[in-house]
Amino acid sequence: MLSFSNLSVRRGPRLLLKESTFTIHRGHKVGITGANGTGKSTLLSLIMGELSADSGDFDMPRNLVVAHVAQETSASARPAIEHVIDGDVELRRLQQRLDDTTKDGLALAELHSAIENVGGYTAESRAATLLNGLGFTTDQIRQPVQSFSGGWRMRLNLARALMCRSDLLLLDEPTNHLDLDAVIWLESWLKVYPGTLLLISHDREFLDNVVTEVAHIEHERLKLYTGNYSQFERIRAEHLSAQQSAHDKQQRDIAHMNSYVTRFRAKATKAKQAQSRIKALSRLELIAPAHVDSPFKFSFKEPEKHPNPLVRVNNAAVGYDGEALLSKIKFEMHSDARIGLLGPNGAGKSTLIKMLAAELEVLSGELHFAKDTKIAYFAQHQLDQLNLSATPVAHLRELDKNASEADLRTFLGGFGFQGERAFDPVAPFSGGEKARLVLAMLVYQKPNMLLLDEPSNHLDIQMRHALTVALQDFTGGIVLISHDRHLLKMACDRLLLVNDGKVDEFDGDIDSYPKWLQSRNKPSSSTPESKPAQTSAVNSKDKKRLDAEARQRLAPLRNEVRALEKQLDRLSGKKETLQSKLADDALYTDDKKDELKDLLWQQAELTKSIEGVEEEWMDKAEQLEQAQRGA
Secondary structure (H helix, E strand, C coil), X not given: CEEEEEEEEEECCEEEEEEEEEEECCCCEEEEECXXXXXXXXXXXHHCXXXXXXXXXXXXXXXXXXXXXXXXXXXXXXXXXXXHHCCCHHHHHHHHHHHHCCCCHHHHXXXXXXXXXXXXXXXHHHHHHHHHHXXXXXXXXXCEHHHCCHHHHHHHHHHHXXXXXXXXXXXXXXXXXXXXXXXXXXXXXXXXXXXXXXXXXXXXXXXXXXXXXXEEEXXXXXXXXXXXXXXXXXXXXXXXXXXXXXXXXXXXXXXHHHHHHHHHHHHCCCHHHHHHHHHHHHHHHHHXXXXXXXXXXXXXXXXXXXXXXXXEEEEEEEEECCEEEEEEEEEEECCCCEEEEECCCCCCHHHHHHHHCCCCCCCEEEEEECCCCCEEEECHHHHHHCCCCCCHHHHHHHHCCCCCHHHHHHHHHCCCCCHHXXXXXXXXXXXXXXXXXXXXXXXXXXXXXXXXXXXXXXXXXXXXXXXXXXXXXXXXXXXXXXXXXXXXXXXXXXXXXXXXXXXXXXXXXXXXXXXXXXXXXXXXXXXXXXXXXCCCCCCHHHHHHHHHHHHXXXXXXXXXXXXXXXXXXXXXXXXXXXXXXXXXXXXXXXXXXXXXXXXXXXXXXXXXHHHHHHXXXXXXXXXXXXXXXXX
């Protein structure tokens, strides 16, 4: 049990926590949230004994084994797997004693028994499992630590922390250097971790699936909420909705989400993905009010032109040093495409985006861009290409020599560069601030094609929310790689799987991807029957006739789907009108109570009707999709 009583903590002159009292119980999994700079990492430093409280008390049991991820890794020649096993300090201590004991037979027997009790003889296989889950290959785990880049060394340090048989595990943004596959693996590992977990993360889905409590730091206070992150957001939204000043903005946000759901539904082509996406958007509608006080709000400028298709790829191959990593790539990207890329680590997702960004030439085949395609490409290396001596305003000035300083400052304010911060040199900026600046530069250029390779790395939850909303309103095409499943759900309506040197449609939604990961290495129990080849007896005339008959058979079902879509549009329009009435301040007075009550009843009835029609629409759309596949 961790006990905090009237705790106050400062970092320099700034007060981060003031007279906070709370208790974290043994075995609980707690997500620590709050805006950047509110004291999340400081709280972990206090627990690790790296700093002391300014006032109040912090107590935890003696002899508690605490594990955390080291921020630095020496360039050691030690094999990666040995570096990870070093995380089990007790095992290493016993092994050292064993090396020092040579003659005493009883002592040797006792040490061997002690090593067996702590799982010492399975340590190497446990370490290999951790490394494999975090994306290391069998060959890599024997390579020296010094051969790995900074991001991969952070993975080694994470594996080392997980190797420790700890009572308390402290993790500060552990997913920042992971891809989606590794995030999903870490999530499953943490779910069964038997100790107490304190986790700082800006990944909403990750928090939802791991934590059972949320410790939110705001206004120099820490408050504990029972439940996962989504439950916390709903509770906070309810609290904020009680404030009249927040009411109007909440209603506008909800109306915005409703209109987006309607717009998406009209374009939905896959029933399974549509169902997943509508549920996700409905959830975003509920949580939007929890972010009314976010300092981030921006939108993409309308592209000057919308060529269609933006890019056409025909039988292309791409790779490095003349050797193809991906081949037979064939797809078109239309002006409103929203594509998410899935696939194992190293399969070629970033390679595909580099090809689309024209940073890699195709080895064979065709890659054709429309004349007016204007690409904005976000990649992690772009953060390192910022001019460290220049200011955010100066970076935008390079893009637009004629813009006024006032306009540039206003634009940058939406990305959190407010006041004099817009005139500070970039050099001391955090990773999150640099990522925000790169995004601001991309947004400013009015692209019609966005290529985003892990854009949410280093961004906090508030900024991720702002990015999500901005991407929904973006009218161009999007290709997105992200380990943030929430962002993928919100921004993409088509998923491509990059695997085994190919790029194919992914048959499922983002929630089914973990199951695909689990099954991809398992041999199939039976070989599916292949469709018989079309015989020459079915000539082109017969084929046209059969196609016409199939279309005629599907016409009633297709008409039902269209009728339900029109019904949903009508109901959604009524709900938007109702939302506009509810946003009127004059309605919230004593003499308007009856009118307000009637409008709220109408809102509830409309919501119920929309849910019923939506469920019927998804059922009919899935029937139509299955029928079209079988036709």
